[in-house]
Amino acid sequence: MIYLDNAATTMFKPQQVIDAVVSAMSSMGNASRGAHGSALQASRTVYDTRCKLAKLFGCKSPDHVIFTCNSTEALNIAITGAIPHGSHVISTDLEHNSVLRPLYRLEEEQNVKLSFVPADQQGRIDYDDFEKLITPETSAIVCTHASNLLGTMVDLVRVGQIAKKHGLLLIVDASQTAGAAPIDMEAMNIDILCFTGHKGLMGPQGTGGLCVRDGLTIRPFKVGGSGIQSYNKHQPVEFPSCLEAGTLNGHGIAGLSAALDYLNEVTVDAIAAKEHALMERFYKGVSAIEGVKVYGDFSQPRTAIVTLNIRDYDSAMVSDALSEDYGIATRAGAHCAPRLHQALGTTAQGAVRFSISWFNTEEEIDQAIRAIEELAQED
Amino acid sequence: MKTKEPTLIITFANTPDAIAMEMFCKQNDLPGRLSPIPGALKAGCGLAWKAPADMEAAFIEKMNANNVRFAETHIIEL
Numbered sequence A: 001m002i003y004l005d006n007a008a009t010t011m012f013k014p015q016q017v018i019d020a021v022v023s024a025m026s027s028m029g030n031a032s033r034g035a036h037g038s039a040l041q042a043s044r045t046v047y048d049t050r051c052k053l054a055k056l057f058g059c060k061s062p063d064h065v066i067f068t069c070n071s072t073e074a075l076n077i078a079i080t081g082a083i084p085h086g087s088h089v090i091s092t093d094l095e096h097n098s099v100l101r102p103l104y105r106l107e108e109e110q111n112v113k114l115s116f117v118p119a120d121q122q123g124r125i126d127y128d129d130f131e132k133l134i135t136p137e138t139s140a141i142v143c144t145h146a147s148n149l150l151g152t153m154v155d156l157v158r159v160g161q162i163a164k165k166h167g168l169l170l171i172v173d174a175s176q177t178a179g180a181a182p183i184d185m186e187a188m189n190i191d192i193l194c195f196t197g198h199k200g201l202m203g204p205q206g207t208g209g210l211c212v213r214d215g216l217t218i219r220p221f222k223v224g225g226s227g228i229q230s231y232n233k234h235q236p237v238e239f240p241s242c243l244e245a246g247t248l249n250g251h252g253i254a255g256l257s258a259a260l261d262y263l264n265e266v267t268v269d270a271i272a273a274k275e276h277a278l279m280e281r282f283y284k285g286v287s288a289i290e291g292v293k294v295y296g297d298f299s300q301p302r303t304a305i306v307t308l309n310i311r312d313y314d315s316a317m318v319s320d321a322l323s324e325d326y327g328i329a330t331r332a333g334a335h336c337a338p339r340l341h342q343a344l345g346t347t348a349q350g351a352v353r354f355s356i357s358w359f360n361t362e363e364e365i366d367q368a369i370r371a372i373e374e375l376a377q378e379d
Numbered sequence B: 001m002k003t004k005e006p007t008l009i010i011t012f013a014n015t016p017d018a019i020a021m022e023m024f025c026k027q028n029d030l031p032g033r034l035s036p037i038p039g040a041l042k043a044g045c046g047l048a049w050k051a052p053a054d055m056e057a058a059f060i061e062k063m064n065a066n067n068v069r070f071a072e073t074h075i076i077e078l
Helices: A015-024 A037-057 A071-082 A097-109 A128-133 A156-165 A250-266 A268-287 A315-326 A338-344 A362-377 B015-027 B053-065
Strands: A065-068 A088-092 A113-117 A138-144 A169-173 A192-196 A208-212 A292-295 A305-310 A352-355 B006-011 B033-036 B047-052 B073-077
Touching: A015 A250, A037 A065, A037 A192, A037 A208, A037 A250, A037 B015, A065 A071, A071 A097, A071 A138, A071 A169, A071 A192, A071 A208, A088 A097, A097 A113, A097 A138, A097 A338, A113 A128, A128 A156, A138 A156, A156 A169, A250 A268, A268 A292, A268 A305, A268 A362, A305 A315, A305 A362, A315 A352, A315 A362, B006 B053, B015 B033, B015 B047, B047 B053, B053 B073
Parallel strands: A088 A113, A088 A138, A138 A169, A169 A192
Antiparallel strands: A065 A208, A192 A208, A292 A305, A305 A352, B006 B047, B006 B073, B033 B047
């Protein structure tokens, strides 16, 4: 199989990630739950992973790295817990439903007003629109670092400057960029960075989290066991316990830790360079094929995604043909990105997304180009 | 049970602080180990750093000098 659905999850993981999970499953106790050897080892693994993530993302305090089961949970915690009731929030048309649905819920249940920076038909946004949309009630900007549909990257340095200038909270969805592009919370003025472990970080599914700027208070999304302050009727206020009720995914975190070691060895810059080169190769190959429409502006910074349609073919049928006839895994349909599909005019047809990883090869890319060539010749 | 002797117990607000203390002590060749907090003491975290009683002042000085977070220090018979 040629796996080109890495924006959904990176299916191929470094062997050391698999080994670390297997090892943890036969040796790990419960972190923060006891002082015996296996519980302490779990606490050490979890803390060590917090330290690695803090370093990777430029988060000042390792104890402000909170583990969740994915980006969606992290975004729910951030959006629900940090945005004041009745305030105004600015987001963008590039967002995934993991951002949109928590925002829509705040709109319906907590009188939060929403504005969206529009995307054009190439999936581009105008950064001046952020400032144009600010009102006296604006409390936050919530935006993705890169579109999961097109790969279009948002200039977070620029958005961070706007947020800082106007005293707004900046919550970032880094689902598509964590591990695939450099992120620096300080340089980008990010208050809350939400990430998943199973995509660019190449860790196990069921891992993810949020990094929180020192001094921010977030209302807990869930409360329960913390391993500390057992007689306190309320969730402890200390980080990370305030946002981590219940047993962590220690086995997954052990795998994520090994993945971070792997990333550190090969470097995020090297990964981004290789993925970008493969993406350019694929883009040049398919954009020259008659009947193929590629979406997005390839002159702008982007992640390694190429999204296309062939004539008016149903994207689901194209993706199915790629899978059944060529053994190529892609993602068709709406990609949980309704506003951007509306901007592109692809709500009816959907689109076929090819998303590339560090483990793909030029040969695989060339095979995928030939498959599109053949499909485009069919009636 | 073994004979009781004065022991330094350092407490913490949460588990990350306790684990950070362990890392700090390893890096700086400071004696001791993580243990359950004795029942006579109260702290946020159930983990404590257990070390020789005569090193209380040295620990406090090093922890403060290196911004190592801790809750309290106690000398108790263990």
